[in-house]
Amino acid sequence: xxxxxxxxxxTKVFGGPIGSPKATVALDDFSFAVDSDFPHIIxxxxxxxxxxxxxxxxxxxxxxxSAGQILYNGKDIWKKxxxxxxxxxxxxxxxxxxxxxxxxxPFYKVDNLLSIPIKNFRLARTKDETQALMESALRRVGLRxxxxxxxYPHQLSGGQRQRIAVARALILQPKLLIAxxxxxxxxxxxxxxxxxxxxxxxxxxxxxxxxxxHDLTTAYHVxxxxxxxxxxxxxxxxxxxxxxxxxxxxxxxxxxxxIPWPDPNHLWGExxxxxxxxxxxxxxxxxxxxxxxxxxxxxxxxPELYRTNGSQVAACFLxxxxxxxxxxDLGTLFIKK
Amino acid sequence: xxxxxxxxxxIRNLKVYFYVKAGTVKAVDGVTLAIExxVKLxxxxxxxxxxxxxxxxxxxMVRPPATIEGELFLDGVDILKLSEEEMRRxxxxxxxxxxxxAMNSLNPVMRIRDQILDGMIDHGVRMSxxxxxxxxxxxxxxxxxxxxxxxxxxxxxxxxxxQRVCVAIAISMRPKVLIAxxxxxxxxxxxxxxxxxxxxxxxxxxNLSMILIGHDMGLMAQSVDRIAVMYPGKLMEVGDVRDIxxxxxxxxxxxxxxxxxxxxxxxxxxxxxxxxxSVINPGPGCxxxxxxxxxxxxxxxxxxxxxxxxxxxxxxxxxxxxxVN
Numbered sequence: 322x323x324x325x326x327x328x329x330x331x332t333k334v335f336g337g338p339i340g341s342p343k344a345t346v347a348l349d350d351f352s353f354a355v356d357s358d359f360p361h362i363i364x365x366x367x368x369x370x371x372x373x374x375x376x377x378x379x380x381x382x383x384x385x386x387s388a389g390q391i392l393y394n395g396k397d398i399w400k401k402x403x404x405x406x407x408x409x410x411x412x413x414x415x416x417x418x419x420x421x422x423x424x425x426x427p428f429y430k431v432d433n434l435l436s437i438p439i440k441n442f443r444l445a446r447t448k449d450e451t452q453a454l455m456e457s458a459l460r461r462v463g464l465r466x467x468x469x470x471x472x473y474p475h476q477l478s479g480g481q482r483q484r485i486a487v488a489r490a491l492i493l494q495p496k497l498l499i500a501x502x503x504x505x506x507x508x509x510x511x512x513x514x515x516x517x518x519x520x521x522x523x524x525x526x527x528x529x530x531x532x533x534x535h536d537l538t539t540a541y542h543v544x545x546x547x548x549x550x551x552x553x554x555x556x557x558x559x560x561x562x563x564x565x566x567x568x569x570x571x572x573x574x575x576x577x578x579x580i581p582w583p584d585p586n587h588l589w590g591e592x593x594x595x596x597x598x599x600x601x602x603x604x605x606x607x608x609x610x611x612x613x614x615x616x617x618x619x620x621x622x623x624p625e626l627y628r629t630n631g632s633q634v635a636a637c638f639l640x641x642x643x644x645x646x647x648x649x650d651l652g653t654l655f656i657k658k
Numbered sequence: 659x660x661x662x663x664x665x666x667x668x669i670r671n672l673k674v675y676f677y678v679k680a681g682t683v684k685a686v687d688g689v690t691l692a693i694e695x696x697v698k699l700x701x702x703x704x705x706x707x708x709x710x711x712x713x714x715x716x717x718x719m720v721r722p723p724a725t726i727e728g729e730l731f732l733d734g735v736d737i738l739k740l741s742e743e744e745m746r747r748x749x750x751x752x753x754x755x756x757x758x759x760a761m762n763s764l765n766p767v768m769r770i771r772d773q774i775l776d777g778m779i780d781h782g783v784r785m786s787x788x789x790x791x792x793x794x795x796x797x798x799x800x801x802x803x804x805x806x807x808x809x810x811x812x813x814x815x816x817x818x819x820x821q822r823v824c825v826a827i828a829i830s831m832r833p834k835v836l837i838a839x840x841x842x843x844x845x846x847x848x849x850x851x852x853x854x855x856x857x858x859x860x861x862x863x864x865n866l867s868m869i870l871i872g873h874d875m876g877l878m879a880q881s882v883d884r885i886a887v888m889y890p891g892k893l894m895e896v897g898d899v900r901d902i903x904x905x906x907x908x909x910x911x912x913x914x915x916x917x918x919x920x921x922x923x924x925x926x927x928x929x930x931x932x933x934x935x936s937v938i939n940p941g942p943g944c945x946x947x948x949x950x951x952x953x954x955x956x957x958x959x960x961x962x963x964x965x966x967x968x969x970x971x972x973x974x975x976x977x978x979x980x981x982v983n
């Protein structure tokens with residue numbers, strides 16, 4: 322097993338040291354791995370405040386973990402790395418961000434966004450080579466270079482800009498792509514096209530992708546596996562088809578029943594939620610205050626990850642008689658032999 | 659649908675134009691639409707299709723030099739002909755709006771209680787202090803918020819709670835029609851569902867009509883009775899929600915519904931190639947002609963098809979249904 326990125330017991334707190342009453346725990350003892358030998362699309366799903374963006378920022382080394390390690394090809398990214406290693410890491414771990422308006426400098430032509438990485442990583446020797454690289458990347462995401470290059474960001478639509486952002490990541494041929502809500506600000510008719518490009522990229526270039534979203538309908542569509550986060554902890558993880566069709570954790574059940582499926586014959590299911598929300602849960606399960614099935618143990622101890630079947634785990638005491646999966650081995654769930 | 663009932667909102671050939679350097683922006687270009695009492699209508703369209711402009715035009719909040727033409731009947735009265743003062747009284751008391759990004763439309767330095775009462779007092783409702791308090795409590799209760807919210811400021815509330823406050827303000831004078839412009843777009847799925855269920859319950863209990871504006875077909879499928887599909891400036895199709903999903907007639911509606919992710923068809927992506935047209939100086943033809951898989955050469959690019967009722971309650975603007983009666 323050769324994980325490209327591995328997170329080992331990573332905790333990130335804001336606003337104070339770990340354990341301080343003022344600190345907010347954004348991610349709590351989180352372990353995860355992405356294996357480049359198995360280029361799957363893995364969704365990290367959760368509502369706002371679940372820690373999904375924190376996780377992305379940690380992988381991109383924009384935040385330093387409060388505890389735990391983040392390894393790139395087995396090396397801790399916060400220990401001293403040579404310049405060569407840093408460049409290698411920066412090049413191979415790429416991201417597409419949520420807002421297709423904010424990533425552009427309005428004073429520069431969109432070519433700038435594409436040519437900077439080519440220059441920084443010396444991917445081309447001549448201007449013609451640069452041009453050829455940019456054009457082939459744009460074609461790959463379904464844009465016509467002659468209609469795109471030489472324009473300013475405001476002259477392009479949100480969908481076009483987001484596709485250029487994907488093209489930028491493509492130029493670098495990364496080993497891991499992190500897509501943070503890439504379609505949430507794109508119109509419905511273009512959404513499917515953009516997701517198709519992401520899927521193609523994953524399959525043709527064999528790049529593993531972390532798809533970060535709160536939208537379970539697109540997650541279901543685009544990804545192979547899913548990790549459901551809630552208040553910084555993993556609630557459920559596994560094969561996306563199983564998790565969405567047969568969610569085991571009461572939180573996932575609540576989420577899945579609240580998905581607005583575009584089908585008048587498939588209306589919102591029952592929303593099982595206890596109205597004790599707001600009660601502080603210090604020691605136990607994070608979801609205990611909202612959980613309709615919570616019992617004594619849930620308030621006292623944190624549940625481990627219990628296997629509900631071969632490719633699905635739930636952090637819930639309802640399944641405590643099942644086999645355990647060690648938290649640090651969560652990454653092994655996403656490897657299909 | 660009962661066709662004998664008099665519509666509460668009757669829009670006839672509504673046109674909203676903006677004038678910019680590059681030409682005329684025909685944001686809403688000849689929309690005809692009627693809404694019966696108690697009906698929830700979903701107005702869907704992509705960004706730039708004119709759905710928010712429609713909402714503003716209904717409230718008559720489009721300022722000159724932009725122009726509104728056509729007829730806009732609210733309970734038989736053409737509100738485009740009212741004086742500004744008469745129109746001001748209609749807003750909130752008969753026609754209320756939950757604005758887009760309602761969470762940011764509350765005044766940060768005013769207590770929730772005063773913001774709820776503000777509109778009512780301005781519309782001449784006279785109340786003693788205890789009556790006012792009682793009214794605020796009653797409204798907060800209707801939108802499922804605790805009493806203590808009355809004394810709070812907006813920053814003390816979560817997004818979902820602020821949204822509920824906006825709903826409370828909108829229904830404070832029991833309007834006939836509620837216009838909700840993407841009321842849940844910034845909320846998480848669970849909260850979105852709770853807020854939406856509150857809104858639909860209110861609409862039912864108070865027997866309001868609602869226009870729900872949005873781009874999320876999923877939310878529409880869950881919460882409205884009828885759907886109107888907009889494509890830059892024009893209505894493409896109107897019908898009952900089940901009919902639209904079961905048998906979309908207009909090629910744009912067909913492509914849109916085909917592009918949606920549904921349970922059971924994982925990994926199938928059907929995007930609509932191309933991009934929506936500009937609304938600045940649009941051509942004479944159908945706005946969808948350059949992306950339409952069923953385009954009729956020489957006709958669709960030349961002539962906008964009429965928006966016709968082809969069967970009771972089902973309207974479509976497409977040359978393919980020209981002969982259908």
